Amino acid sequence: MKLSERFADGKFVVTSEVAPPKGIDVAEMLEHVEALGARVDAINFTDQQSSVMRLGSLIAARLCIERDVTPVFQVTCRDRNRIALQSDLLSAAAIGVENVLCLTGDHVTLGDFPDAKAVFDLDSVSLLEAASALNRGVDLAGNELQGSTDFCLGAVVTPEAEHVDLQVIKMEKKIRAGATFFQTQAVYDPEAFAGFMDRVRPLGVPVMAGIILLKSPGMARFMNRNVAGVRVPDALISEMADAEDRVAASIGIAARLIRDVREVCDGVHIMPIGWEGHVPAVLDAAGL
Amino acid sequence: MLVTERKPVDEIVGFLDGEKRVFLLGCDGCAAASGTGGEPELAALEAELAAAGVEVVGRKVVDFLCQKALIRAAVRPLAERLRSVDSVVVSTCGIGIQAAATVLDVAVHPACNTLSLGGIRGEWQGEERCLECGQCFLDATAGICPLTACAKQLVNGPCGGAKDGSCEVEPEVRRCAWDVIYERLERQGRVDLLRREGVFQKDYAKMRPPTELRGTRRWAIDLREEKGGEE
Numbered sequence: 001m002k003l004s005e006r007f008a009d010g011k012f013v014v015t016s017e018v019a020p021p022k023g024i025d026v027a028e029m030l031e032h033v034e035a036l037g038a039r040v041d042a043i044n045f046t047d048q049q050s051s052v053m054r055l056g057s058l059i060a061a062r063l064c065i066e067r068d069v070t071p072v073f074q075v076t077c078r079d080r081n082r083i084a085l086q087s088d089l090l091s092a093a094a095i096g097v098e099n100v101l102c103l104t105g106d107h108v109t110l111g112d113f114p115d116a117k118a119v120f121d122l123d124s125v126s127l128l129e130a131a132s133a134l135n136r137g138v139d140l141a142g143n144e145l146q147g148s149t150d151f152c153l154g155a156v157v158t159p160e161a162e163h164v165d166l167q168v169i170k171m172e173k174k175i176r177a178g179a180t181f182f183q184t185q186a187v188y189d190p191e192a193f194a195g196f197m198d199r200v201r202p203l204g205v206p207v208m209a210g211i212i213l214l215k216s217p218g219m220a221r222f223m224n225r226n227v228a229g230v231r232v233p234d235a236l237i238s239e240m241a242d243a244e245d246r247v248a249a250s251i252g253i254a255a256r257l258i259r260d261v262r263e264v265c266d267g268v269h270i271m272p273i274g275w276e277g278h279v280p281a282v283l284d285a286a287g288l
Numbered sequence: 289m290l291v292t293e294r295k296p297v298d299e300i301v302g303f304l305d306g307e308k309r310v311f312l313l314g315c316d317g318c319a320a321a322s323g324t325g326g327e328p329e330l331a332a333l334e335a336e337l338a339a340a341g342v343e344v345v346g347r348k349v350v351d352f353l354c355q356k357a358l359i360r361a362a363v364r365p366l367a368e369r370l371r372s373v374d375s376v377v378v379s380t381c382g383i384g385i386q387a388a389a390t391v392l393d394v395a396v397h398p399a400c401n402t403l404s405l406g407g408i409r410g411e412w413q414g415e416e417r418c419l420e421c422g423q424c425f426l427d428a429t430a431g432i433c434p435l436t437a438c439a440k441q442l443v444n445g446p447c448g449g450a451k452d453g454s455c456e457v458e459p460e461v462r463r464c465a466w467d468v469i470y471e472r473l474e475r476q477g478r479v480d481l482l483r484r485e486g487v488f489q490k491d492y493a494k495m496r497p498p499t500e501l502r503g504t505r506r507w508a509i510d511l512r513e514e515k516g517g518e519e
Contacts (some may be wrong), residue, residue: 109457169483170444228450
């Protein structure tokens with residue numbers, strides 16, 4: 001199922017992220033797929049998240065499809081040039097992938113191979129252009145394909161970036177290049193997010209608010225110091241610090257954020273970062 | 289030796305996007321030796337631009353455009369004329385274009401592609417770096433090169449990795465190149481430039497210097513002209 005069809009149905013779309021394992025033991029990943037599959041519209045498989053070498057998102061997407069759950073195949077530009085990226089997109093279509101999220105990707109310095117050569121031959125915008133070309137039956141160079149893809153293409157945006165205007169300009173470019181939906185960096189301030197949505201609503205493309213489950217006050221402070229575009233308000237950090245049951249507090253905060261943003265956007269994208277098992281409880285609490 | 293080639297005049301006129309009055313800056317160092325930045329070349333460029341309906345209100349060849357102090361000294365007497373123009377067209381290497389853009393703080397357009405820096409970064413090493421990409425697009429980026437200023441070499445805008453304006457890769461020493469580009473354009477009232485640009489796709493084939501340049505003394509000063517080079 002393409003996410004674009006869900007949006008067209010007027011559904012508040014829910015996706016959750018699952019990271020492929022570092023290794024070949026996929027049992028835990030598949031448990032998450034089966035537990036979440038019944039509750040979300042699709043599961044995003046991250047592409048070497050944080051530049052840490054792992055099992056690939058392409059094969060994870062295939063294992064997901066085999067369990068009748070819709071995947072969103074995440075593709076970054078860090079590790080592959082335009083030949084390999086286009087080839088992997090063709091492979092993805094051939095194994096039944098319908099949704100692709102196109103990202104630039106973290107730099108290699110953040111991961112476990114900081115000595116690797118960072119590629120970035122294409123970027124998120126030109127990758128979207130490449131995928132759009134494949135949808136039209138040609139490659140980036142205009143060569144005709146034997147059978148074309150039919151992807152629903154998505155992209156990301158950071159509502160709390162230093163210069164929001166610059167984010168919106170790039171968002172417009174991504175839309176022109178073929179993006180039909182957006183997933184955002186984590187949102188913790190519903191009011192600020194509503195302001196962002198006022199700005200991008202005229203672009204006419206569905207936006208899913210990013211929700212990262214807070215695990216501890218330390219994690220929140222770490223993200224504030226180190227993670228671009230994430231601002232956890234002090235009130236939420238205190239709420240976590242004062243909580244007797246941190247899991248319950250985390251679920252409560254995430255559910256409240258989802259209810260708050262629900263009025264202004266088209267869906268949510270949950271990034272559990274290891275707490276995949278708590279996502280159903282978040283959805284229950286949010287009434288989804 | 290830095291080797292540059294003049295862009296076709298149509299490309300330069302395209303950069304102007306309706307701007308009618310320009311000033312020309314050349315460089316008497318490597319660019320003059322390359323046949324792109326000296327006085328005769330500026331005169332030729334002026335004639336080509338005039339034929340395309342662009343008014344050139346003045347031109348100046350600076351000894352070394354890679355040295356910002358020399359640019360400052362050279363343009364001081366020209367302040368009034370520079371204020372009267374829409375933009376400045378700079379005929380030199382990527383370093384000189386970036387240095388001029390920084391000093392002048394106005395719209396600057398590149399007239400050249402840089403093919404080879406010959407292992408040096410300008411005669412006078414400033415902060416500017418050029419990747420010898422052979423496809424200079426400093427016009428679209430406010431005279432700041434994202435191939436060298438952005439850790440991911442992103443040509444279509446920033447990633448989401450900047451934190452408080454600093455790059456995720458080297459936050460202590462590197463500001464987000466796109467934040468810097470945006471701030472310069474905002475100061476110059478030209479942010480719309482970013483909206484005008486289409487999706488840019490680098491042609492990395494242009495990074496291979498032309499074969500006719502190889503084996504010449506412009507490519508390597510210790511080469512003898514055995515292959516019928518031009519010098």
